[in-house]
Amino acid sequence: xxQIKMHLLVCGGTGCRASxxxxxxxQLNHHLQLNGLAEEVKVVTTGCFGFCEKGPIVKVIxxxxxxxxxTPEDAEEIVKEHVLKGRKVARLLYExxxxxxxxxxxxxxxxxxxxxxxxxxxxxxxxxxxxxEYIVRDGYxxxxxxxxxxxxxxxxxIKKSGLRGRGGAGFPTGLKWEITAGNQADQKxxxxxxxxxxxxxxxxxxxxxxxPNSIIEAMAICGYCIGATKGLIYIRAEYPLAIxxxxxxxxxxxxxxxxxxxxxxxxxxFDIELRLGAGAFVCGEETALISSMHGSRGEPxxxxxxxxxxGYMGKPTNVNNVETFAxxxxxxxxxxxxFNSIGSEKSKGTKVFALAGKINNVGLIEVxxxxxLREVIFEIGGGIKDGKRFKAVQTGGPSGGCLTEQxxxxxxxxxxxxxxxxxxxxxxxxxxxxxxCMVSVAKFxxxxxxxxxxxxxxxxxxxxxxxxxxxxxxxxGKGTLDDIEYLENLGKVIxxxxxxxxxxxxxxxxxxxxxxxxxxxxAHVVDKKxxxxxxxxxxxxVIDETKCIGCTLCARNCPTDAITGDKKVPxxxxxxxxxxxxxxxxxxxxxxxxxx
Amino acid sequence: xxxxxxxxxxxxIKEICDSLGNDPGExxxxxxxxxxxxxxxxxxxxRAVAHNLGISVAKVFGVVSFYSFFxxxxxxxxxISLCLGTACxxxxxxxxxxxxxxxxxxxxxxxxxxxKFSLDCLRCVGACGLAPVxxxxxxxxxxxxxSMVKDVIAEYK
Numbered sequence: 001x002x003q004i005k006m007h008l009l010v011c012g013g014t015g016c017r018a019s020x021x022x023x024x025x026x027q028l029n030h031h032l033q034l035n036g037l038a039e040e041v042k043v044v045t046t047g048c049f050g051f052c053e054k055g056p057i058v059k060v061i062x063x064x065x066x067x068x069x070x071t072p073e074d075a076e077e078i079v080k081e082h083v084l085k086g087r088k089v090a091r092l093l094y095e096x097x098x099x100x101x102x103x104x105x106x107x108x109x110x111x112x113x114x115x116x117x118x119x120x121x122x123x124x125x126x127x128x129x130x131x132x133e134y135i136v137r138d139g140y141x142x143x144x145x146x147x148x149x150x151x152x153x154x155x156x157x158i159k160k161s162g163l164r165g166r167g168g169a170g171f172p173t174g175l176k177w178e179i180t181a182g183n184q185a186d187q188k189x190x191x192x193x194x195x196x197x198x199x200x201x202x203x204x205x206x207x208x209x210x211x212p213n214s215i216i217e218a219m220a221i222c223g224y225c226i227g228a229t230k231g232l233i234y235i236r237a238e239y240p241l242a243i244x245x246x247x248x249x250x251x252x253x254x255x256x257x258x259x260x261x262x263x264x265x266x267x268x269x270f271d272i273e274l275r276l277g278a279g280a281f282v283c284g285e286e287t288a289l290i291s292s293m294h295g296s297r298g299e300p301x302x303x304x305x306x307x308x309x310x311g312y313m314g315k316p317t318n319v320n321n322v323e324t325f326a327x328x329x330x331x332x333x334x335x336x337x338x339f340n341s342i343g344s345e346k347s348k349g350t351k352v353f354a355l356a357g358k359i360n361n362v363g364l365i366e367v368x369x370x371x372x373l374r375e376v377i378f379e380i381g382g383g384i385k386d387g388k389r390f391k392a393v394q395t396g397g398p399s400g401g402c403l404t405e406q407x408x409x410x411x412x413x414x415x416x417x418x419x420x421x422x423x424x425x426x427x428x429x430x431x432x433x434x435x436x437c438m439v440s441v442a443k444f445x446x447x448x449x450x451x452x453x454x455x456x457x458x459x460x461x462x463x464x465x466x467x468x469x470x471x472x473x474x475x476x477g478k479g480t481l482d483d484i485e486y487l488e489n490l491g492k493v494i495x496x497x498x499x500x501x502x503x504x505x506x507x508x509x510x511x512x513x514x515x516x517x518x519x520x521x522x523a524h525v526v527d528k529k530x531x532x533x534x535x536x537x538x539x540x541x542v543i544d545e546t547k548c549i550g551c552t553l554c555a556r557n558c559p560t561d562a563i564t565g566d567k568k569v570p571x572x573x574x575x576x577x578x579x580x581x582x583x584x585x586x587x588x589x590x591x592x593x594x595x596x
Numbered sequence: 597x598x599x600x601x602x603x604x605x606x607x608x609i610k611e612i613c614d615s616l617g618n619d620p621g622e623x624x625x626x627x628x629x630x631x632x633x634x635x636x637x638x639x640x641x642x643r644a645v646a647h648n649l650g651i652s653v654a655k656v657f658g659v660v661s662f663y664s665f666f667x668x669x670x671x672x673x674x675x676i677s678l679c680l681g682t683a684c685x686x687x688x689x690x691x692x693x694x695x696x697x698x699x700x701x702x703x704x705x706x707x708x709x710x711x712k713f714s715l716d717c718l719r720c721v722g723a724c725g726l727a728p729v730x731x732x733x734x735x736x737x738x739x740x741x742x743s744m745v746k747d748v749i750a751e752y753k
């Protein structure tokens with residue numbers, strides 16, 4: 001047997017595939033073949049490494065060299081230089097933005113130093129389409145251990161670990177299992193909520209793409225504990241790669257006897273089916289998700305009854321989110337004391353965030369609860385793009401709020417984020433800089449909520465629409481001070497009266513921006529100005545006479561002929577014709593066009 | 597627009613419904629497969645599905661209109677989907693969208709008269725590192741600026 005001397009791990013997450021990482025794998029294999037190395041060097045397509053900003057990533061094992069932004073054309077050099085001659089390809093190494101030194105091993109990168117990877121432990125490490133690689137890294141050992149013990153002990157262990165639901169609400173997971181276990185029925189169900197609809201969040205997708213077996217194992221453990229033999233994964237149809245990898249993992253688990261009848265000789269039967277969503281954000285709410293699994297419109301129902309009492313097919317159903325499940329096997333193997341020692345007082349363990357927006361290191365990160373926003377944004381995230389000023393960070397997606405500079409030292413956990421007017425949410429974290437208008441951001445989220453509201457209850461269906469119209473009015477420069485007060489009052493009413501989690505949290509982006517950026521709202525309604533220069537109706541383009549040399553480039557590019565002037569004479573913009581498209585601003589080479 | 601379903605189409609729909617036991621609980625899966633086969637779900641197809649499952653057309657229409665993944669109008673040969681997730685939004689996706697609308701002369705949800713392009717928005721492709729992002733068919737284009745839009749469209753002309 002030929003011994004494999006080297007592994008080339010290539011990120012096969014959706015982000016890196018968009019940058020042709022699949023063609024890179026082909027090219028690496030091709031050049032290994034040409035150099036007669038195909039037997040000794042193995043190329044592995046893994047899940048997400050997290051450092052999406054600099055993807056596609058290639059990691060070389062055993063020397064841990066971490067290559068960034070690798071193109072298919074770089075494959076030849078990697079093979080010839082690194083693999084054959086042992087010389088690292090310096091130009092593909094990560095360059096520390098401060099010291100400008102090349103960093104070869106990812107563990108010395110600031111992006112990874114503060115991270116603790118529990119849910120993402122295998123992402124970027126194993127081939128997600130090969131169950132053996134999961135098993136080698138202690139995969140299914142937790143299931144074996146649980147099946148040999150009393151379900152009550154496992155539930156107790158999860159309770160003591162302090163694990164709380166990672167979907168956003170933070171309900172104690174062990175307690176949820178105990179309640180479902182206590183409800184008697186001829187059939188119960190385990191459901192994995194993989195309907196990640198939060199725009200700008202891709203935590204669950206990355207776990208499913210990078211480590212699908214961890215979810216299957218955890219669902220089987222849950223099934224044993226609560227007395228269910230059937231599991232269902234409700235997953236978005238927009239995640240084709242995650243769906244494919246789950247299907248492969250389920251098939252392999254069945255072949256290994258880790259799903260199906262009499263698992264590991266324990267007498268316990270458990271199997272998993274996939275259910276595809278069809279694009280409805282509200283289906284992330286557990287009762288709406290269950291309606292959708294029944295083949296109906298995904299409308300939520302009043303709780304109680306909770307799914308633990310009457311869920312799928314009217315039977316007791318335990319619904320947990322992907323990331324919650326991903327935490328289960330390590331807790332069982334390493335013990336509740338270990339997990340409980342990580343995190344803050346009331347929020348234990350870690351949380352995965354999709355860090356995006358105006359930040360240098362866009363990517364997927366996992367940090368211990370209690371890490372501050374400052375550490376995440378400025379150390380792991382590498383600060384704000386293009387040297388701009390930090391303005392706000394949005395957590396919790398359409399249900400969360402915008403936090404400001406004064407909150408940067410807030411520890412990230414369920415309690416602190418809620419107290420600050422936002423929420424943990426499922427893990428979206430969008431960073432905004434001085435160019436972002438907070439009124440527009442609030443309007444953006446409301447637009448989303450209006451589109452995604454299921455229409456069942458009036459506060460959400462009508463209230464959010466009215467809020468959106470009012471925000472639109474403000475952005476058009478037609479708002480008044482009364483409108484701000486109206487938004488605050490209406491927002492509170494919607495929070496108090498909407499039927500489900502979507503409606504109850506939908507005013508948060510508006511209320512939090514009014515709370516922390518009231519001056520900006522006032523500027524829109526009183527001065528009729530958008531300080532960030534984003535609201536089209538409130539800005540005007542003017543030509544600075546001292547800078548304009550009369551090159552006519554702007555006039556030639558203006559779609560409405562609003563710019564006039566003779567050659568070599570400063571031009572003028574006719575404001576009545578200007579549609580504020582910004583074409584002149586983009587084209588001018590002399591910085592003569594100004595936004596006011 | 598009224599369309600006439602051929603017998604072969606009706607048989608195809610029946611096969612899909614049969615394969616899932618004509619179970620109304622599988623309606624969403626059935627609609628996924630039907631849309632895969634036909635490209636979209638016009639009224640006549642919905643009627644046929646309802647008939648096979650023994651449920652009202654209203655119930656089928658209710659589900660089709662509820663979920664954004666289902667469409668009742670055919671897409672263009674090259675469907676263009678622009679990501680309007682938050683990450684893309686704050687990195688200027690709206691300006692890119694405006695440019696697509698201008699270049700193609702259609703609104704969101706529309707199809708060009710020659711049937712070549714359709715324009716839609718979606719929420720998060722998950723390639724936030726490349727924001728703003730647009731998909732043409734399966735291909736992803738990242739770090740777009742309005743001035744790049746023309747070249748993207750030209751690739752398919």
